[in-house]
Amino acid sequence: MFNGNYPKLQLLNEIFIEKYPFMGSTINNGFTAFGKTWAVEVEELLAAMFATNQQLTKAVDGYVRFAMDVTRRQSRFDDACEYPQKSFNQVADEVYLNDEYMERYYLPGLLLSHMLWPHHYRQSRFFTATFLRDMEVMGAKEFVDAGVGTGFLSRLTLAACPDITGVGFDVSPASKKFAELQVANYKLLDRYQCKLLNLCTQPTKVETDWLISAEVLEHLEDPLSFLQRLRVILRPGGKGFITAALNAAEIDHIYLYRNPIEVQDQLIEAGFTIEQYQSIPAYKPRKINIPTPEVVAFIVT
Numbered sequence: 001m002f003n004g005n006y007p008k009l010q011l012l013n014e015i016f017i018e019k020y021p022f023m024g025s026t027i028n029n030g031f032t033a034f035g036k037t038w039a040v041e042v043e044e045l046l047a048a049m050f051a052t053n054q055q056l057t058k059a060v061d062g063y064v065r066f067a068m069d070v071t072r073r074q075s076r077f078d079d080a081c082e083y084p085q086k087s088f089n090q091v092a093d094e095v096y097l098n099d100e101y102m103e104r105y106y107l108p109g110l111l112l113s114h115m116l117w118p119h120h121y122r123q124s125r126f127f128t129a130t131f132l133r134d135m136e137v138m139g140a141k142e143f144v145d146a147g148v149g150t151g152f153l154s155r156l157t158l159a160a161c162p163d164i165t166g167v168g169f170d171v172s173p174a175s176k177k178f179a180e181l182q183v184a185n186y187k188l189l190d191r192y193q194c195k196l197l198n199l200c201t202q203p204t205k206v207e208t209d210w211l212i213s214a215e216v217l218e219h220l221e222d223p224l225s226f227l228q229r230l231r232v233i234l235r236p237g238g239k240g241f242i243t244a245a246l247n248a249a250e251i252d253h254i255y256l257y258r259n260p261i262e263v264q265d266q267l268i269e270a271g272f273t274i275e276q277y278q279s280i281p282a283y284k285p286r287k288i289n290i291p292t293p294e295v296v297a298f299i300v301t
């Protein structure tokens with residue numbers, strides 16, 4: 001049982017137990033796996049983003065629907081081993097440009113998943129321990145976040161590097177708004193700008209020494225040409241943190257990566273050099289020959 005003075009986390013635990021008993025062990029599991037550091041981070045995030053009990057309850061409702069949708073789609077994927085065919089425009093209409101869906105389900109779901117899904121949390125620890133540490137040590141002055149989503153990594157970066165400024169890009173007005181809100185709630189908005197842009201079709205006119213693009217590749221029809229665009233944004237000698245989800249059937253995943261090598265090959269073809277990578281499965285393999293969802297993060301130059 002988790003302990004300590006974590007009023008928001010306590011409330012989150014109670015909401016799960018009372019409203020969604022099938023997820024009633026989520027908080028204890030997180031505390032057992034990741035301890036006090038995790039509890040402090042979750043407490044801070046909940047306090048910053050969901051000030052009232054009503055806001056937190058609404059976010060949990062969104063998260064649960066988001067997570068159940070992922071589970072349903074993954075179970076279909078277990079049979080088909082393919083994502084349903086969808087164009088980017090279809091996904092944009094259904095998800096990114098659908099403010100109601102984004103605000104109620106997708107963005108709270110994604111935000112809480114960064115802390116509550118062990119593979120997502122492990123990936124953010126990898127980001128902090130490697131890429132973000134390099135930024136701090138080397139006194140990074142600016143960064144670009146391509147596909148900000150909730151703004152989670154932008155916010156971690158701004159908080160860790162007190163002199164840094166950042167620019168985020170996203171095609172979704174709701175993501176832009178949510179990322180700005182998260183950054184503002186941590187009192188970091190004076191060093192951050194988020195711009196509405198389709199990174200596959202519109203020019204960014206930016207360059208950076210520090211590039212972040214997390215969980216975007218699998219959302220695209222042609223991730224290789226997106227990576228070629230990112231390669232132009234990253235100055236020679238700069239460093240990038242680029243991730244992808246593999247075998248993860250979510251509502252907006254179009255491009256199926258089956259293993260980390262497929263991502264690595266595209267990164268190399270786009271002109272990046274791999275410095276290191278980490279791949280983390282979502283859970284233990286359930287059956288032989290059924291691929292497990294994974295997240296893979298590459299540090300590239």
Ligand SMILES: C[S@@+](CC[C@H](N)C(=O)[O-])C[C@H]1O[C@@H](n2cnc3c(N)ncnc32)[C@H](O)[C@@H]1O
Nearest residue numbers: 147148149150170171172175198199200214215
């Ligand atoms: C899973 S989220 C990214 C998660 C985010 N990096 C994080 O760590 O929270 C995917 C995001 O990519 C954005 N996106 C997808 N395709 C895009 C494109 N062509 N141009 C810009 N943003 C895009 C979506 O709107 C969505 O906000």
